[in-house]
Amino acid sequence: MQTSPDTPALVIGGGPAGLMAADTLLSAGHRVLLAEAKPSLGRKFLMAGKSGLNLTRAQPFGPFLAAYGGAEAALRPMLSAFTPGAVQGWAEGLGQTTFTGSTGRVFPEVMKASPLLRAWLARLDGMGLERHTRWRWTGWDGGACRFDTPEGLRHITAGVTVLALGGASWAKLGSDGAWADILAREGVALAPFRPANAGLCVAWSEHMRPHFGAPLKNVAFRAGTLVSRGEAVISARGLEGGGLYPLSPALRDGAALEIDLAPDLSLEELTARLSRPRGKQSLSNHLRKVLKLSPAVRALLMEYARPLPDAPEALARRIKALAVPHDGLRPMDEAISTAGGVPFAALDEALMLRARPGTYCAGEMIDWEAPTGGYLLTACLATGLWAGRHAVQRLETR
Incomplete structure (x- = not known):
């Protein structure tokens, strides 16, 4: 005789992917139990929003999708x-009005994540989220999920399970990748975890010390076939910032880094400006005046281009x-996100694990x-919405 599960739907992981899966299941009228290893939900989400919560990017869908590189085709349906x-x-x-920069x-x-998370949790609680x-x-123990809890060992059976356990960066916030051994x-x-959106290790000379903390603006970064226009910061350990992060895949694989210090000028325009008479000015002052290079950019040029060509x-x-x-990217636990994890080949088109029917994956734990x-x-x-919708279908067709 078959016994009823403890809950129709189990979601493991309380970040954005897990909460979206739970929301989808609850909205379809199914009871959901959500389990989170940390003392509170959405810890990495809140940390990411401390400097301004970037929700999405308003741009044509083609360029938007291209930002996902090798996963573009797999993620297109979601x-x-x-x-x-x-x-x-x-x-x-x-209740969170948005604006586009x-x-x-x-x-x-x-700008903050906390009001959005509070409103979301209130909505989920109102729908009966446990x-x-x-x-x-x-x-797993057979068909049951096993949990270490403050009250001791618990076993939970569910009609469907959504795993939304994050990647392997920022372990103190919950994304420790410990689930990899279980799967x-x-x-x-599994695909090996690797750092993504991470700072770059650069061994500066003492000449650069006064510029630690200074931004590099109006520059373009190149590594391999990747190019990124944006800002980075000179730190004691190297370079970091949103302008550099898109190059992580190439830099991680050992590609050289080149920086265009004057991306708005062609080689010909730049040569013409540098050909202007400089009189008794030093070359540094000449560069400052004719190119408007910032002190940090000029310091970078002096660090790696001396002796400067005449x-x-x-x-x-x-x-x-x-x-x-x-010297490559910063260590994985210092990265904003990770590559690697559950490959799409291990999942069907519904994001269900082929090895565990009824168990879906969502979020950064996917490769x-x-x-x-x-x-x-x-x-x-x-991916949380996609996994949740297909979990609903499974519940309602079985």
Whole structure:
């Protein structure tokens, strides 16, 4: 005789992907138990929103999708079902008015993550979400999920389960990748975790010390075939910032870094400016006046281009492609996100694990990566919605 499960739907992980899956199941009228290992929900979400919560990116869908690189084809159905416009509508449905910045980044007007999370949890609680914190999932015993809880060992059976356990960065906030061993024991062949959206290790000379903390603005970064226009910060350990993060895949694989210090000028225009008579001015003052290079940019040029060529065209070429030696990305736990995890080959089109029918995956635990700027959160929400919808279908057809 078959016994009823403890809950129709179990969601493990209380970040954006897990909450979206829970929301979808609850909205369809199914009872949901959500288990989170940390003392509170959405800890990484709140941390990411401390400097301004970037919800999504308002841009044509083709370029938006291209930001996901090798996972573009696999994520297309999910992102088509929950577009950047849908993300804005979802946030505004929770009472958070949004605005779009000059670069297309979309933010809530309050800029913070906490009001959005509070409104979302209030909505979920109002629909009857049963949530437990400090419940750490430790695997399966037969058909039951096993949890270490403050009250001791618990076993939960469910009609469907959604795993939304995050990647392997920011372990103190819950994304520790410890689930990988559990899935590996189930025969899931995982892609190794690797840092993404991480700072770059650069061994500066003492000459650069006065510029630690200074931004590099109006520059373009190149590594391999990847190019990014944006801002980065000179830190004691190297370079970090949104302008550099899109190059993580190439830099992680050992590609050299080049910086165009004057991306708005062609080589010919730059050469013409450098050919102007400088009189008794020092070359540094000449560069400052004719190119408007900031002190930090000039310092970077002096760090890696000395002795500077006297010929204007040769100097222009150096400025347009300044080679910056580096020692690779910062360690994984210092990265904003990770590549690796559950490959799409281990999942069916519904994001259900082939090795565990009835168990779905969502969010950063799946093997995809994207730069910061709204892409990460959008894909977490979209995969959570997709997994939740298919979990609903399974419940309602069985």
